[in-house]
Amino acid sequence: MENQTSTIQLVQASLVRRKRKERFLKGLGLSAICFAFLMLATLVISLVASGHSAFVQTHVTFEVFVDPDEIREKRLPRGGFDDALAASLAEYLPGVDLSDRATKKQVEKILSNGAQFHLRDLVVADPSLIGQTIELTVPVSDPYDQLNKGGIDPDTPEENRRLNDKQIAMFNQLVAADTISKPLNWGLIINADSRFPELAGLKGALIGSAWALLVCFLISFPLGIGAAIYLEEFAPKNRFSNLIEVNINNLAAVPSVVFGLLALSVFIGWFGLPRSAPLVGGMTLALMTMPTIIIATRAALKSVPPSIREAALGLGASPQQTVFGHVLPLAMPGILTGTIIGLAQALGETAPLLLIGMNAFITSAPDGPLSSATTLPTQIFIWADSPERGFASRTSAAILVLLGFLITMNAVAIFLRSKFERKW
Amino acid sequence: MLTTLPFVLLLMGALLAYVINRRAAVSLRAGGAALHSSPGYHGLFAGLAVIIPVMVITLLWMFLDGAVIERMILAGLPAQAFDGDDAGAVSLILTEIQSLAGGRVFGEPEPWKQEAADRLNALHSASGILLIAVIVVVSIAILALRRARLSPEMRARQGSERLIHGLMVFCSVVAILTTIGIVSALLFETIKFLNKVPLTEFLFGLNWEPQIPIREDQVAASGAFGWIPVLIGTLVVTVVALTVAVPTGLFAAVYLNEFAHQKFRAFAKPILEILAGVPTVVYGFFAILVIAPALRSFGAGLGLDVAPNSALAAGVVMGVMLIPFITSFADDAISAVPQSLRDGALALGSTRGEAMTNVLFPAAIPGIVGGVLLAVSRAIGETMIVVMAAGLIARLTLNPLDSVTTVTVQIVTLLIGDTSFDNPKTLAAFALGMMLFLVTLGINILAIRIVHKYREAYD
Incomplete structure (x- = not known):
């Protein structure tokens, strides 16, 4: 009898092993979640680390003598604006000889390429400036911007950096003359795209995205709600309704x-709509967003209790009066939440927009839904592909702007849901 | 101006119809008549009766007038305009005329081109004016008809409800139209492609070099369209992605479902969902900014040569993107297993871990498989991550450390930039799109079937 172990002993003997297995499973689960969190944290931290520097921009402020020898009123808008700028800037650089062509070139290259156009616009707007001295604040070009932000290490060997010792010395002279400032980079929002990183901004992309989203909303919202109401409230249970339902699930x-x-073959090829237009982009996004809206609307309609419908029908309302007068208003918060989430998805969508040419290089903001434009995600794609170093931080900054919009939209959706959702 | 004016006009027409008929109905009632429908419905009926047909006319007009005017311009061109009936030359001439009409003059255009451009402009404005005239006339005609038919007995509510019903049916049919549009667009271009490249070469060829010679005598660029290497590349990336996503997603789901504290669950699930909400272009940039260099230096440490745009980097990032997808599917599937099974397992003395691994998880397998299949179709169709992080050259390799290309990468690279629809390069993208559509459609249908069947089993 003694060597016969009871069941309870058997169980207890194995319990340690079994508990260990359970702990192992738990540990695996927890580490899986930690891995996902770690990836998300890496994503956010790396974007912020590389993108934060693009939210400020190095500017140089200096007195510009609008030299009447270089800039003549008669020849406007042409004139030697770059020479005038270089000569004025050289005033701050004692010991720099502008008669040497290479040196002059280097001095010109300190300023952003946009500086001369900025001066030109000022002078064209007010020709009386010719002969006067004005104070001008313009961005410096990308290498100096990088230098000022610590992106170029002066201690690396000269041949390994984009600025040689002489250029760094010039920049240090400007710093010593207290002309360099690093204000918030409004250009990131109010400039359109440019080949020069220090001038490139998101204005065109933001407006393009806004147009595309507006078109997308105007098409997908009514169509989606109409389809959802029909399928949920009116459609007879037959093969046709079934076909539509399967279709919508597949489209999603x-x-x-x-x-x-x-879009490329039908909207552009057959209908002859213009390439790169936010209208076409919005129509494409609408087709993709519609299933999301339909599914969300149906869920919202389903959650309205049948008693509401029965009460309305019992008082003599027609089925349509019941739906449009009672069920739909009660379902509206859920519908809006689903719509905003669908639009947020559409805002981040890139691939279909690439195919319809919304990745074109366009240096002005679109003035309507039919003019060529980029959108935020396609602009990110363009910048990510650009070799200039300044674009790397701009890409991250643009991504942060995009994520900011997405977070805002989702926050609004969550707010709507928590504020207006009714539990029956 | 010319694009918005028709819509403004037709909205005004509808509004006018609403107001007129509503007021007429109100005055009828004031005159002592017993109305069948309330005045609002009389107005609504008239408004809908105007806006629906006029909207259809306007949209059709706008879609068709470009093509019609193009035909008229081409028909009016002098015979010397074309040397032969080359489609490319014709579209080139058209583009030139259009840019002339838009006021962008390059060099000295031939007089007949200038003439055609002027005619194009004239036709466009004539078409705009004609459209506006048609809108006004049709709106007024319908309005007059509806006003004349207005009577106390008229069943305006039933009429407008019929129209609204029709509108809702139309909305639902848009989904079918979209599918038809996708299928016909893909099919149409694919057939054109198969006229230039035989089907067997496309399906079984081992070379993918879509560079078509620009000149006749160009060396070493004949173009090869065998999709096998592209397919293999897609599969390599997909397998890498699933290797990351499936175990991580499933273990996370098991933990959240069975072991996690309620508070931790409420905090962890939304954060996981954030991963699903990040746009794919962001993941693509993340792959080239962080993951690819990290894997490369890690591989160098092990003495492995990792390509800068390896399938591994793209796959890992895609896997991260798919984690929440699999987690939420698995979580739903495990939650859908009846409580009685869980209670039974625990009552028989199993630990919670054993209840999960031996009872709940096996019972949830069909739902999980459905979710994994949907993830597979996502991975195959995912575009931006691979466009940014994977390679462009099609190589026949299974090594994830190598650079491979995928179906979606090829579609995008073949179609970026200027495209003409008679080039095998462009058409090849549509053929690849067709294969992509068919494969993902098959997987989706299978997955949805499995999920549905399984859900019903426990309901």
Whole structure:
């Protein structure tokens, strides 16, 4: 009897091992979640680390003598604006000889390429400036911007950096003369795209995205709600309704790039709509957003209790009066939440927009839904592809702007849901 | 101006119809008549009766007038304009005429081109004016008809409800139209592609070099369109992504469902969902900014040569993107297993871990498989991450450390920039799109089937 172990002993003997297995499973689960969190944290931290510097921009402030020898009123808008700027800037650089062509070139290159156009616009707007001395604040070019932000280490060997010792010395002279400042980079928002990183901004992309989203909303919102109401409240249970339903579920899972092919071949190829236009982009996004809106609307309609419908019908309302007068208003918060989430997805969508040419290089903001434009995500794609170093931080900054919009939209959706959702 | 004016006009027409008929109905009632429908419905009916047909006319007009005017211009060109009936030359001439019409003059255009451009402008403005005239006439005609038919007995509510019902059916049919549009667009271009490249070469060819010679005598660029290397590349990236996403997603779901404290769950789930909400272009940039260099230096430490745009980097990042997708599917599937099974397992003395691994998880397998299949179709169709992080050259390799290309990368690179629809390079993108659509559609249908079947089993 003694060597016969009871069941309870058997269990207890194995319990340590079994508990260990459970702990192992738990540990695996926890580490999986930690891995996901770690990836998210890495993503955010790396974006902030590389993008934060693009939110400020190095500017130089100096007195410019608008030399009447270089800039003549008769020849406006042409004139030697770059020479005037270089000569004025050289005043701050004792020991720099502008008669040497290479040196002069280097002095010119300190300023952003946009500086001469900025001066030109000022003088064209007010020709009386010719012969006067004005104070001008302009961005410096990308290498100096990097230098000022610590992106170029003066201790590395000269041949390994983009600025040689002489250029760094010139910049240090400007710093010593207290002309260099690093204000907030409003240009990131109010400038359109440019080949020069220090001038490139998101204005065109923001306006393009806004147009595309507006078109997307105007098409997908009514169509989506109409379809959802029909399918949820009125459609007879037959093969046709079933077909539509299967269709919508499939459309929700079709790869986005296929919608781009559809847009390219149908909207641009057959209908002859212009390439790169936010209108076409918005129409494409609308087709992709519609299933999301339909699914969200149906869920919201479903959650309205049948008693509401029965009460309305019982008082003599027609089925449509019931739906539009009672069910739909009660379902509206849920519908709006789903719509905002769908639009947020559409805002981040890139691939179909690439196919319809919304990755074109456009240096002015679009003035309507039919003019060529980029959108935020396609602008990010363009900048990510650009070799200039200044664009790396701008890409991250643009991503942070995009994520900011997405977070805001989702926050609004969550707020709407918590504020207006009714539990029945 | 000319694009918004028609819409403004038709909205005004509808509003006018609403107001006129409503007021007429009100005055009828004031005159002592017993109305069948309330005045609002009389107005609504008239408004809808105006806006629906006029809207259809306007949209059709706008979509068709470009093509019609193009035909008229082409028909009016002098015979010497074309040397032969080359489609490329024709579209070139058209573009030139259009840019002339838009006021962008390059060099000295031939007089007949200038003439055609002027005619184009004239036709465009004539078409705009004609459209506005049509809108006004049709609106007034319908309005007059509806006003004349207005009577106390008229069933305006039923009429407007019928119209609204029709509108809602139309909204639902848009989904079908979209599918038809996708299929026909892809099919149309794919057939054109298969006329230039035989089907067997496309399906079984081992070379993918879509560079078509620009000149006749160009060396070493004949173009090869065998999609096998592209397919293999796609599969390599997909397998890498799933290797990351499936175990991570499933373990996370198991932990959240069974072991996690309620508070931790409420905090962790939304954060995981953030991963799903990050746009893919951001993941693509993340891959080239952080993951690819990290993997490269890690590989160098192990003495491995990792390509700068390796399948591994793209796959890992794609896997991270898919984690929340799999987690939420698995979580739903495990939660859907009836409580009685869980209670039964625990009552028989199993630990919570054993209840999960031996009872709940196996019971949830069909739902999980459905979720994983949907993730597979996502991974195959995912575009931006691979466009930014994977390679462009199609190589026949299974090594994830190598640079590979995928179906979506090829579609995007073939179509970026200027495209003409008669080039095998462009058409190849549509053929790839067709294959992508068919494969993902098959997987999706299978997955949705499995999920549905399984859900019903426990309901």
